[in-house]
Amino acid sequence: MRYQLRIALFVMIFAAGCAAVTQGRVAAQSDIAQLRTIRDVPLPGDTSRFDYATIDPVTHRLFIAHLGAGSVVAYDTQQGQVLADIPGVPGVHGVIVVPELGRVYATATDSRQIAVIDSTSLTAVATAQGDGYPDGLAYAPDVGKVYVSDEQDGNETVIDVQTNQRLGAISVGGEAGNTQYDPSSHRMFVAVQTKNQIVAIDPSIDQVVERHDTPGCDHPHGLLIDSDQRRAFAACQGNDKLVVLDMTTWEVMSTQDVGSHPDVLAYDSVLHVVYVAAENGPLAVFRNDETGVTRIAFQSAGPNAHIVAVDPDTHSIYMPLANVNGQPVLRELTLDIPST
Secondary structure (H helix, E strand, O other): OHHHHHHHHHHHHHHHHHHHHHHOOOOOOOOOOEEEEEEEEEOOOOOOOOOOEEEEOOOOEEEEEEOOOOEEEEEEOOOOEEEEEEOOOOOEEEEEEEHHHOEEEEEEHHHOEEEEEEOOOOEEEEEEEOOOOEEEEEEEOOOOEEEEEEOOOOEEEEEEOOOOEEEEEEEOOOOEEEEEEEOOOOEEEEEEHHHOEEEEEEOOOOEEEEEEEOOOOOOEEEEEEEOOOOEEEEEEOOOOEEEEEEOOOOOEEEEEEOOOOEEEEEEEOOOOEEEEEEOOOEEEEEEEEOOEEEEEEEEEOOOOOOOOEEOOOOOOEEEEEOOOOOOOEEEEEEEEOOOO
16 A cells, blocks of 8 residues: 555656646746736726737837737726727737837738727727738838738738738748847848748838748747847747747857747847747746846746736736636736846
8 A cells, every 4th residue: 555655646746747847847047036916907808819919108008909809908007997998800919009100000810901090099090901811010110011920821911001001912931920120120020930930021122031940949930029139039839949049140049948839929128038928828038138048937927828018118017818717807017036
């Protein structure tokens, strides 16, 4: 009986250890920071899925794509209250704010359109035609164009912000994941999931001008560009990794473990901190400075916490959660980093 008890105990410990390794959640020695929840604010609508979120640093408004409800939630980060639930954006995935235009662009994926929202009145003012599966978006200010990822057709759809007209589509050769603009090179970068590549588009001619492989990264989806450090961060949904590439050589300079099925990335350019949200809930936090990229926190942020946005002024972290005790909420967190 005692022998059987030991075997049972060993099996339990072994299973727990395997679960921890599988989840990739064993604390690293560098995990010195702590995430702390400030508050949960109830959000309107049902407990269906949310997607991207974006912050307007001018108006201090956070815009959240409520995919399942087909609406965009506007939230005042200073007052801590919901301002509006903007309807009529069916299957909304991507959302970006362009402060200099006073506009928010959101992909109405189900209707294959891009909704144009006035960021002051919080009303939809126009729509632009998209393609098969409009998802993420980015804005190129030099040319006044919005670029939209098309996961279905393998294109980047191009929208003129002055006319809200579709200018065409640029083939990237595979499913287009996240899209990011780099103000240093004046190029648009796209994570091409099915090619395991990051491609560069020259917005002045709307053509792919570079292709870069992402070794060690299976199915890059999330993408973040640090123009100052000349680094590209790709979240790899196929093997739960974060790959960091040197944008001067396009060689992999770091590979990090993150949560299962990583999705949205956010960057605090003042604190030099990268956040990687994942479908299974943990938020991976990395210090990004001249010494390299180091994980400093890895902690559960809530159920299905796959979206993250960071306020550049207050450094508050915002994560919409679809279902917390039967209620959609916006979770506000802070990162406590011990002084050295």
